[in-house]
Amino acid sequence: MDIKKYLHEKKEAVDSFFHNYFKEQRRPAVLQEAMLYSLFAGGKRIRPILAIASFEACGGNPDEIVPYASTLELIHTYSLIHDDLPSMDNDDLRRGKPTNHKVYGEAIAILAGDALLTEAFSIFSDTSFCRTIKQADLLKALREIANASGPRGMVAGQVQDILSENSVPDKDILQFIHMHKTAALICASVKIGHILAGSSKDNLGAIISYGNNIGLAFQVIDDILDIEGDTEELGKPVGSDERIKKTTYPLLHGIEKSREIARQLVSDAVSSLSIFSAEADPLREIAFYLLNRRN
Amino acid sequence: MDIKKYLHEKKEAVDSFFHNYFKEQRRPAVLQEAMLYSLFAGGKRIRPILAIASFEACGGNPDEIVPYASTLELIHTYSLIHDDLPSMDNDDLRRGKPTNHKVYGEAIAILAGDALLTEAFSIFSDTSFCRTIKQADLLKALREIANASGPRGMVAGQVQDILSENSVPDKDILQFIHMHKTAALICASVKIGHILAGSSKDNLGAIISYGNNIGLAFQVIDDILDIEGDTEELGKPVGSDERIKKTTYPLLHGIEKSREIARQLVSDAVSSLSIFSAEADPLREIAFYLLNRRN
Numbered sequence: 283m284d285i286k287k288y289l290h291e292k293k294e295a296v297d298s299f300f301h302n303y304f305k306e307q308r309r310p311a312v313l314q315e316a317m318l319y320s321l322f323a324g325g326k327r328i329r330p331i332l333a334i335a336s337f338e339a340c341g342g343n344p345d346e347i348v349p350y351a352s353t354l355e356l357i358h359t360y361s362l363i364h365d366d367l368p369s370m371d372n373d374d375l376r377r378g379k380p381t382n383h384k385v386y387g388e389a390i391a392i393l394a395g396d397a398l399l400t401e402a403f404s405i406f407s408d409t410s411f412c413r414t415i416k417q418a419d420l421l422k423a424l425r426e427i428a429n430a431s432g433p434r435g436m437v438a439g440q441v442q443d444i445l446s447e448n449s450v451p452d453k454d455i456l457q458f459i460h461m462h463k464t465a466a467l468i469c470a471s472v473k474i475g476h477i478l479a480g481s482s483k484d485n486l487g488a489i490i491s492y493g494n495n496i497g498l499a500f501q502v503i504d505d506i507l508d509i510e511g512d513t514e515e516l517g518k519p520v521g522s523d524e525r526i527k528k529t530t531y532p533l534l535h536g537i538e539k540s541r542e543i544a545r546q547l548v549s550d551a552v553s554s555l556s557i558f559s560a561e562a563d564p565l566r567e568i569a570f571y572l573l574n575r576r577n
Numbered sequence: 578m579d580i581k582k583y584l585h586e587k588k589e590a591v592d593s594f595f596h597n598y599f600k601e602q603r604r605p606a607v608l609q610e611a612m613l614y615s616l617f618a619g620g621k622r623i624r625p626i627l628a629i630a631s632f633e634a635c636g637g638n639p640d641e642i643v644p645y646a647s648t649l650e651l652i653h654t655y656s657l658i659h660d661d662l663p664s665m666d667n668d669d670l671r672r673g674k675p676t677n678h679k680v681y682g683e684a685i686a687i688l689a690g691d692a693l694l695t696e697a698f699s700i701f702s703d704t705s706f707c708r709t710i711k712q713a714d715l716l717k718a719l720r721e722i723a724n725a726s727g728p729r730g731m732v733a734g735q736v737q738d739i740l741s742e743n744s745v746p747d748k749d750i751l752q753f754i755h756m757h758k759t760a761a762l763i764c765a766s767v768k769i770g771h772i773l774a775g776s777s778k779d780n781l782g783a784i785i786s787y788g789n790n791i792g793l794a795f796q797v798i799d800d801i802l803d804i805e806g807d808t809e810e811l812g813k814p815v816g817s818d819e820r821i822k823k824t825t826y827p828l829l830h831g832i833e834k835s836r837e838i839a840r841q842l843v844s845d846a847v848s849s850l851s852i853f854s855a856e857a858d859p860l861r862e863i864a865f866y867l868l869n870r871r872n
Contacts, residue, residue: 308728308729308733309733309737309753310733310736310737310740312736312740313728313732313733313736314728317728364687364688364691367684367687369682369683369684369687370684370687387664388664389662389664389665389739390736390739392659392662392664392665392687393659393732393735393736393739395691396659396690396691396694396727396732397727397728397732397733399691399694399695400694400723400726400727400728400732401723401727401728403698403719403720403723403727404720404723404724404727404729407716407717407719407720407723408720409713409716409717417712417713417716418704418712420716421702421704421712421715421716421719422702422704424698424702424716424719425698425699425702425703428695428696428698428699428702429699431695432691432692432695432696432698432699433603433608433609433612433692433695433696434603434699437608437688437691437692437695438603438604438605438608438692440688441605441607441608441685441688442604442605444684444685444688445605445607458604
């Protein structure tokens with residue numbers, strides 16, 4: 283299969299949903315502008331695409347999940363806006379563009395993040411997009427996303443990340459941060475594909491194992507790219523994590539060993555999918571694509 | 578009926594749910610501590626109580642709605658934490674205690690707010706609390722709350738509030754701010770009581786009219802108290818809104834006229850309930866209680 287074509291098509295589907303959903307101008311204009319500024323700042327829509335690919339692998343018709351899958355990008359975008367704030371990572375650039383608070387100021391940036399997070403749940407609870415998806419499954423999937431994003435998931439990881447700045451690198455804490463800050467929402471992405479497809483419980487273990495491995499791999503690769511990549515390609519100052527002494531995989535294990543860990547995680551992710559046939563090829567190809575990405 | 582007893586009992590039910598729900602210590606400890614610091618900083622649980630009272634008026638058994646009604650307090654608390662931030666209202670005190678960022682720092686305060694908001698949706702999508710409540714109604718009520726809190730509701734009001742600081746007071750803008758920042762979530766509180774009780778559409782108009790009137794009255798009274806009350810009773814520096822030249826009802830209409838507006842709104846709210854008998858007495862009494870509150 284042509285994974286680049288697949289990624290492009292699914293990204294287009296997600297973006298087209300957003301364009302349609304946000305086409306109506308709402309008051310106050312600056313709020314919607316700030317939300318859309320970060321939403322269209324170059325995100326690859328990896329989380330929605332993972333949800334779509336998992337939904338397909340579990341027998342769903344990809345069109346139906348697009349609105350629900352797209353909410354993962356709203357949540358991801360909110361987390362980036364808040365992470366970049368002066369009181370957190372204090373980043374001026376994100377994907378080569380000024381961060382939200384650099385353009386709109388801190389107050390509007392915080393509120394644009396709040397709005398994106400809340401809007402995700404508004405869309406996810408909109409049953410007008412459902413045809414074959416059951417309302418009970420929608421509720422179950424929504425809870426999966428809330429748990430992965432909240433104080434049991436992403437927010438816990440971000441708090442631990444902040445607490446660990448400038449402290450002695452620790453393996454367990456690094457694992458906790460990555461599993462919560464990054465892997466939880468990525469794993470939830472493939473899980474909601476499974477839930478919304480109404481798929482059998484027999485597949486669930488495979489999907490979760492794929493999600494956890496790919497989620498952790500994603501962050502390890504991010505850490506490596508942060509050290510290796512050049513600013514132009516990555517869109518943020520290289521080594522910015524090292525500058526404020528964040529614990530990362532390369533800092534703890536060195537670059538070569540980190541690369542090996544990432545390769546092993548991707549290999550484990552793909553192995554988890556052995557009970558699926560060709561319908562899971564997009565999931566497999568996405569795993570390799572993430573391993574080889576340059577930004 | 579004894580409204581003080583009623584308010585006390587319902588507040589106890591909400592607090593007891595929180596104590597039980599948050600009894601398990603989660604990592605990182607400081608996140609949970611920051612969340613609970615503001616959650617137990619003296620809130621009167623008005624929004625949950627309104628949801629419970631509306632649920633009762635529409636024939637529901639109050640015990641069942643407590644977990645879902647409680648999420649309104651999580652959302653309200655998150656909004657206070659973010660409103661108090663240095664980049665927003667920059668308040669040092671809230672209900673007589675140091676604000677969240679004064680105790681935990683800005684980063685943790687922002688994340689504690691994010692966590693409370695997200696946890697609200699996690700609880701609201703937990704069907705294990707349902708006995709007679711239908712999952713379809715749960716989804717519908719959740720969407721009501723998301724719409725009232727997000728960029729179509731509370732967040733829009735807060736953005737407009739910030740944009741309007743130090744500008745010429747304007748009646749329409751003031752109405753927009755109050756309807757979105759305060760009334761939307763209060764109106765949603767009574768609406769979800771109606772939805773979760775599976776009540777007939779015939780009652781809905783009455784409940785919405787009550788909610789909008791009481792929601793706006795609540796903010797007008799807040800504006801009056803902010804000017805009149807003394808710091809000790811109110812727990813925040815008196816006139817803090819005037820200090821930074823926020824548009825308020827008293828600024829626009831004077832105190833006497835504002836009091837009259839509040840009285841009229843409460844009277845309209847109570848009149849809306851004429852199709853209900855004694856089962857709506859708590860809603861009626863809450864309206865008068867809010868009008869006469871001193872803090």
